[in-house]
Amino acid sequence: MRRRDFIAILSGTAATWPLSARSQLQRKMARIGYLGAGIRNVSPNPRDAFLQGLRDLSYVEGQNFMLVERYAEGQQERLPELAAELVRLEVDIILAPTSGSARAAKDATRTIPIVMAASGDPVGLGLVAGLARPGGNVTGPSMMNTEIIGKRMQLLKEVVPGLARVAVLVNSVNPIHTLFWRETELAARDLGLELQPIEARVPEDFETAFAAATRDKAGALIAFDDALTYNYRTRVIVLAAGCRIPALYGYREFPDEGGLMSYGANMASHYRHAADYVDKILRGAKPGDIPVEQPTKFDLIFNLAAAKALGLELSPSLLARADEVIE
DSSP: OOHHHHHHHHHHHHHTSOHHHHHHHSOOOEEEEEEESSOTTOSSOHHHHHHHHHHHTTOOBTTTEEEEEEEOTTOGGGHHHHHHHHHHTTOSEEEOOSHHHHHHHHHHOSSSOEEOSSBSOTTTTTSOSOSSOOOTTEEOOBOOGGGGHHHHHHHHHHHSTTOOEEEEEEOTTSTHHHHHHHHHHHHHHHHTOEEEEEEOSSTTHHHHHHHHHHHTTOSEEEEOOOHHHHHTHHHHHHHHHHTTOOEEESSTHHHHTTOSEEEEOOHHHHHHHHHHHHHHHHTTOOGGGSOOOOOSOOEEEEEHHHHHHTTOOOOHHHHHTOSEEEO
């Protein structure tokens, strides 16, 4: 058989193949929407961990997927319009990592699959019906930060002798902070602590918030997990040190950069794991059938230089429980 005749026969046969078989040869480039609550150029950017997770699964940007990014720049109120824009662009899937971005994405669409990475309490926020069977179009790993609020409060009381009043850095526009506050009130009641809410919705609020904590003689501070606080963590760390307020944060990047301590799940690993969810959905799995996974480990990290600057002596038993002690 002549080569050109063989090619003609093969072409004619291909035209009769089932669509599913032909789609395997002509793989669609997936359009992944990224709905970030923070700023694009923050470093380290959790998005990079997500992209690394995709690379580990043999995804190559520009070849079999493209990332369509939108960022709220720390302004939670912008998330609904950005989510609606991603829906209008007809992306195939939306990575909405935080509680606020996941809520905005779900409000914008009930059909496009949505993957979380760092939501604090997806059931409490109504994002999913349950962890084992989420239902609907939302799934992904959860940080489950509401579950450890009490532990954070207990740790702070151990670190600061005679602690009586705790300032709580909140962002009232972030939907998860309502649930955080409820758990914080319960923990404070059990531990005999008084709470002082201080608000930061934009970067300019941080100075006013810390001034209020100092004026009202807060003995320590807990910063609720929030994109704005994470993006401007250098400013927050400097303000806490200047006001001599021992502060506990949710992410290890804070003690890495000079903050006193953190307790929480590893954010980068959650973003990498979100890529597994995206891969399953792009291969045909329904988001409502993929269980929401919870962290199995929470890391306690101390910065000894920060403790020394605050005049705090961390007990040997407390340091022994730490997952990492930064000298």
